[in-house]
Structures are given as C-alpha cells and as structure tokens.
Amino acid sequence: MPTYYPSLTTVSLDKTRHYASLDHTGDFSTTLLTEACTQAQLLSIPKGVWQLYAYDQDAHTILANEPVVLTADSIIRHLVGAVEVAIMAVTIGLHLEQEVSNLFLKNQYTLGLLLDAAGTTAVEMSCDAVCSVIAQQAAQGGLALGSRVSPGYGDWPIEIQFEVLELAAGASIGLSVTDTKMLVPRKSVTAIVGLYPYHHRISLTNQQALSSDKCDQTSCQARKETNKNDPGI
C-alpha cells in the first residue's frame, strides 16, 4: 500500500494562531506561539497511508473487496462526478498529545493549549502533503483531487470510522479506533477524497468543500475550531 511520511520542516504559525482562536488578537505572545510550533515540529512523527478504489457514483459505493455503500447525503453529494476515491489515514503520533497533557499537569496551560493547536496544524499539513502525492499520481490519469472529508463531518456519521480506517489500511501506520469511534492517536485524520475527471471537476459547481457554515451540525468540533471564541471543550 502507498505510504508517505511527510517532512515537517515548518509548522505554520498562522495556521496555529487560527486553530488557537487567536486570529483576532494581533498582540498575543509570538514567543509562546513560536515555542508551540517548534515543539510540534519536534514531537510530530507524520505518517500517511492511502488506498485508491473505484467509485460507483450511481450506487454511492466504494468498490473495495467488500464494497462500502455510502448513505449520508452530504458525502454522496460531495462525490458526485468522482470516478475513484482515495481513502487516507494520517497521524503525527502520540508524543505531542502526551506532551499537551504533561504541560497541563505542570500548569503550563497556555503552552499546552497552543501545542494542541500546533498539533492540529501539523496533522493538517501532513494531510495536505499526502494529498499532493495522491494528486500528482492521479493527474497522470487525467484525474483531479477534490477536497477531503472525514467521518463525522456534515451528516457523514462517525460510526463509519472503523470501515474508513480499514479501507485506508490505517493500522499499518499504527492507527486504531476505540469502541466510541475515536482515533488513537488523537492527532490523526481519516478522510475520503474524490478523484474527478479533470474537466468535470472544474465545471462542477456543487463539488465544494464541506465548510462548517454549510453544515447543519451546529455543535461539531470543526465548527468550534473555526469559531473565534470557543474553548474547544
């Protein structure tokens, strides 16, 4: 199965500022933010794995050995026009989340919170790096990548997490799912990405990223992460 362990020669300060809900506070300590990003760089061990499957958009079915039928409207809409899908799993490992807990135990709450945000940046940057490899390979076949969507976003139920991880072969990079469908390590992502005929994607208006403002789920984590005043609890 294809694997890629992306380099993390930087962890974006701006993205971390965003995930820490600090977009609107220009005067917040850059020293602390920089420290969190540096620590995230040191503590992350990015790993990605993915598998490509043919996709039957009429039957909303991922054509794996054991075909998986999609039932949620949002993901079905998202994949309209896709002829293949890439199912990916990415993690930055356990070290960072352990350090976040340690920092709270040491009463360094702010650095703990910022490191958690920097970890989110690290895993998102790793996902982007994996997607660019998939995109490069897909382009040779005339296919373009859509945006990635993870279980739990929109009305795509989190209950499919286990199947998605299996389809991605996520166990090969040390990922597992709890009974309550949470990924271990926590700073991990599973996602589906549609591969669209190049001409199709650029003319398709409904193939959009599932941003939180288009989603009915008002209390989900994605929305909270993008809301400026949210504590992330």
Added chain:
Amino acid sequence: MIQVFDGAMGTMLHQAGLKPGQCPELWNIEEPAKITAIHRQYVTAGATIIETNTFGANRIKLSHYGLESKVAAVNTAAVTTAREAAGIQTKVAGSVGPTGKFIAPLGDLSFDSAYEVFYEQISALDQAGIDYIIIETIIDIQEMRAALLAAKAATRKPIICQLSFQADGRTVTGTDPRTAAITLESLGANVIGANCSLGPAQLLPVIETLAQNCSIPLSVQPNAGMPQLVDGQTIFPMTAAEMANWIPRLVAAGATYIGGCCGTTPAHIKAIRQTIDSLPQQNVPRNPAFTALTSRIRTVSIGAQFAPVIIGERINPTGRKSLAADIKAGNFNTVKKEALAQIKAGAGILDVNMGVPGINQAITMKQAIEDLSTLVDVPLAIDTTDPATLEAGLKAYPGRALINSVTAETERLETFLPLAKKYGAAVLCLPIADNGVPLTAIDRVAVAKKLVALAQEYGLRRHDLLLDALVMTVATDATAAAETLLTLKLYREQLGCPAVMGLSNVSFGLPRRDLMNAAFCAMAVDAGLDAPILNPFDPLMQDVWSAAVALSGRNPQAVVEYSKKYVDMPALPQTTSTATPDILSQIRQSVINGETTGVAPLVRQALTENLTPLVITDQALTAAMNEVGQAFGQGRCFLPQVLLSAETMRTAFNTIKEVLPAHQVQSLGTVLLATVKGDIHDLGKNIVAALMENNGFTVIDLGKDVAPETIVAAAQKHQPQIIGLCALMTTTLPQIDSTIAALKIAGFAGKTIVGGAVLTDSYARQSGADAYADNGVTAVNIAKQLLGS
C-alpha cells in the same frame, strides 16, 4: 544540435491494444513487433533519441505482475525492439521510471534497496546496448539520487535525469528547480530536465531556472497539456501545432533535448522536429558557476557575491557530556532541538558531528542526517574524520552537503575526495600538509593551491571547494589573527573559492572570549570570510554579526533586518515622569496582561507594603480574572489569553504561599471533573480544571474515559458541590445521560454542569444536568452562581 526525443509510449500502447491491467513492459517480450512499430513511427516523425519501453521495468514495479524475476529479460527485449527501429542515425535511451515507493525517512524503502533496484535495471539496459540512460518522472530528489548513483555505477553512458514538478514549481517532496539543478549537476548527471505532470507552458519557467543554475545540457518532455478524463478515456488536449508553438521558447530558455511525455504522439514529435529544424542555431548563455549547498528543498549560495552565512557549530558532542550521552543512547531530541534553535538564532547551515567514542558513528550519522533532513530546511555540513561515517551521512542526505573537512594530508585526501566526487558534496579544505600547520598566510595559500589542484585531479570543480584560513590563538602569537585575515584576502584574490572557518580558537586562553571572537568575526567578514562556523547562541556575536553583515554591503536586506531587529530595543534605561499606579492596580494589570514572570515581584512588594493576602486576592487577582472573563464573554479576548492570565494568577498565589507559608486560601468549593467513559479527549476538561482551580475552587480531576461508577464512587468519597462532565463526540454523549442517572440514583446532592463539542443546552437539560457550559469561562461563572444560590 538539438536532440529530439520521442513522445508517449503509454498512449501508443493502449492504441495498439494493451488492455487495462496488463503489464506494458511485458509486451517487449510478448509483442515485440508492436513495440518496434511504435518506435518506428517516432523515428519516422524525426526523433533522434527513442526511449525503451522500460519505464516500469524495475523489480518493484514488475512485482505487481509477478514478473520481478524478469527484469533482465524485459529490459533486454526492450532494447532489442528499440534498436530494430532505430537504425544507425537514431540513439536509444534506456527509460528508468520511479519505484513507486518513497525512500526512508519519507517511506519504507531503504536507500540501499532503491539503489539495488535501479542498479539491476540499468545494468540490464547497459548490457543490452543503450546509448543513454534516462531516469524520468521522479518526484523525490532522494530517489533520483539513488537512481543516478546506481546509473553511474552501472554504465559509462550519458545519464539524463528528469524530475516531475507540480504547478507550484516544486516536486511533490518539495525540491525546487534551482536546488535540483545544483544537486544533480554536482552528483554527476550529464543532462537534467523535467518531464510529465505539466504542459510546456508550466515547464518553461522550470527550464529557465534550471538554466540559470547549472552548466550541463537541459531536457524537457512536457505533457500535451493538462490531462482530462472524458468518457473513461484520459485525454491530453494540446494539438501537435499548439505544442510546437512552445518549442522556440523552450529552446530560448536553454533546452537542447526536447520531446514529449503523456499524450504526445508521432504527430507532436513531427511538429516539434519541424519547428526545431526551422530555428536558427542558438547558444543560450549560462550563469558563471558558483558555490552552493542544498537541502531537499532549499539552496544556500556561498561566496563573495552572496550574503555571508553562519554555519552553526552546536551539534557537536565534543566537550558536551550531556549531548554525548544522548547521542550514545540513540536519543536525538537534543540534536533536533539544537538544530531548530540554531536556525532561529540565525544559522543558515548546520554542522553535524557525531564524534562520540564507543559508538558506531556511521549508523549514528545516518540516523542524525535522516532526522535532521526532515526537520530543517537548511543545508548540512557533515563533520567527521572517519570515511565510513562520511559516506553514511552523504548517502542519507537528500541534497548537496558540505564535507567538514579535508587537509592536504595524503590519507585524508585519498579517502575523502573520491567520496565528495561520488556524492556531489562540497569540500571544506584546510591547508594543513603532512608536515603540519603553515604559520604564514603565504605558506597557507601555497598549500591551498596544491589542495585545489589535487581536488581537481579527483574530478572536483573549483566551486566545489571552500577554503579554511586556519585560526590560531593570539594568546601565544600576537600576529596569528593578522595572518589569518591576510590569508582570507589572498584566498579571494588568488583562488576565488569561498572562505569558511571556525573563529573561537583566536581567543583561546584569553578572558572575555566572546568579545574577542565577535571582534574577530567582524574583521574576518571584511577580509573575505563568507561563512564562519560559530555558536549562534552567543548574544554578543549575534549583535556584532548583524552589524557586520549590514556594513559589508553583501546583503541588500541586511540593513533593513538590522533596523527591524534593534528598532524596538531601548538603548538606555527608560525614565518616565508619569505617576506609577498603586501596587494592586499593577498586579491586576499584570494578571490581565498574562505576565507570568512579572507578577511575582509585584506580589512580594504588596506583601511588604503590609497588604493582606485577602486584599491582594480580592482587589487584584480576582478582580483581574473577572475582568478577563468579561472580556472573553464580549469577544475582546480569547482562550489562550484567559489561560495565560490563569497561569499568572497561579504564580501570584504561589508567591503568597512562598512568602506567607501559613496563609490558608479559602476554597470556593469542591469541583469534581471527568471526561465520560469512552471519550479519550481531555483538552477541554483540562482547560476547565485550570480555570476552576485558579478561580479559587478545589478541583478533583478524574481524567478521561471515566466510567459512571467511578464518578459515583469519587462523588461519595469527596462530596463535591459540583460535578463537571465532558463529552466530545456524538458516540459518547449517551455516557453523559447514564452518568447523571447513576449520580441521581446514588443520591448525589450537588450540582452537575456538562459541556463538550457536541453538547447543547437542550441536550444538557434533557440529560438531567443542572447547567450547560459552552466554554471554560462560562463553566466558572456558572459554578460560582450555582454555589451562590
């Protein structure tokens, strides 16, 4: 003369009947006539170089079809079919594509395994009689390095190296064309270029950049535009005439080997041939060669025409017991921290020395280089005296490293220079001969000239070499520094190679070594030093370096950077005539500002002014937290700021306890917190705990994934006034219900507050909770209200 490659093979194979899922390369054996016919079409169209049908004929790719044992047979047959079509005039290039795997540490394939895979295929192609090897469509520079090294070992034929770039101008793993040009020319490629992924319009700037950064011929094989999938077929939209229109610009950019990749056909090649035939002879000028080091994703140029650059010296266990112990134990955390910190302090290149006695330095160096190459973007210098360690580091490094160092001593030259040539590294040369260190500048230059000549005999170029001027202490020889400075000047005048040297020897045996080192650094930059090896953490050196570089005139940005760095720093202690606020106001403001280190002296001062802890707490600390809480509620400040204030408040409390150990803080009440069963996320709960604790509550934190019965037992044991429960996911929401139900059954008389990403006010009510808090600050306020009522 411009050489014309052929066009796509895959497109033609499918037209000839190759079915999806069939191995294209197996047709060299099973359908040789069809392959020859395709080649012949391209020869007829005007190709002067045709590529064998062996793009995927390596062991790893063939194993997908169970053909891994057929590498030699498939490649030999491919050359035969191509040769049959080529005739006398047309050359045959053996096509070598990627393995499809990433080399460690970006993937699971070892460098040596990749090398063997490429060596096997290229040997077969060579023995079958190709005229060129073309390594193409490679997306990672390290895979290209493995393939190129294997090719150099397997054949004496010219080697063409083509990477695939993305629309952002970099390969998938981040290499830009400039870095690729410098790395691959140094490594011994005969032709470099780009193919696939992009059309001619997108590849034009790539070729322009390659041309500016190397002197070897350039090749380009664009796709016929960007691919499209139409009715299940991949279509490349660019017509032959459209493609040919781009040829004059690609030639003007410097390309002299031109063909097509995906989607191009004999018609495209014919149009390209005709266009090339109509062009006047062109000789595209190239930039003069210069010295540069590269990482996977970045180039650092060194020399008189470039900004001086610091080589950070801190990754060196000599005299550093703790670092040596870490390295010996295989723990590279300190090495990585030092790397990032040195870059932050201004280093543009990092020296890496793994010289710990009693370890396998080669293995250790390999590990360090792999770890650092994925962590930092600056080039590395491999600092060792051991040839095996040097080779391990050079092999693992996905760029052009600096070797630190060689002397004119025979043994070192004979082992190090061949490795430098093989791996395309630059070399730091110390003018130390078998008979010792020359004391005068004249003698050093004489030895340096011999070193340069010897290095050139080993195939190295002038711009592969950097010269050390040798630094001796002025404590024993007052003219030592002057001789070094003169050596720098003579190097620049007579040899032109960049100058590099460590500085700190100059001050050995003297007091205030930092002062002496910094002054020497400034003088050396003026005398021609291009890259000092120094400790970038030295604050005086940082200041002097900023000023010296700004004054050197070699970096147009340096004065701006100097101004930015120092404009906000007060030159003198500030005096102010405005009235100082009272101490309680200062403490309050300190908490609001989150001054975790500034609050303690203020609290001490308040206590010495006989203010009681109660007054400090009520009128300064609590008042500040209330103000921060209000600002948070109004969207004027954000969670990290609230937490920073909480940390500051904690420091203030600790200071009170430190000064008055007998002082007892009155608790507002006991709060028991837990993330419910099945939920492993605890960040939000931790935040609530921190805020509760620093607002005067006693917190009992049960952690995450806590079963209802555990929470009930803890409630019975601690008798909290409030229990806070957290759930992040829809899958763990029901645990909120069951925990509250269990608490009610157990007769818990206190209040419950719930929160978490997926919780809502209505869900909280429905579950039987007393309150819902959508953030930590609200949770604190609700707790106060619940207890107040």
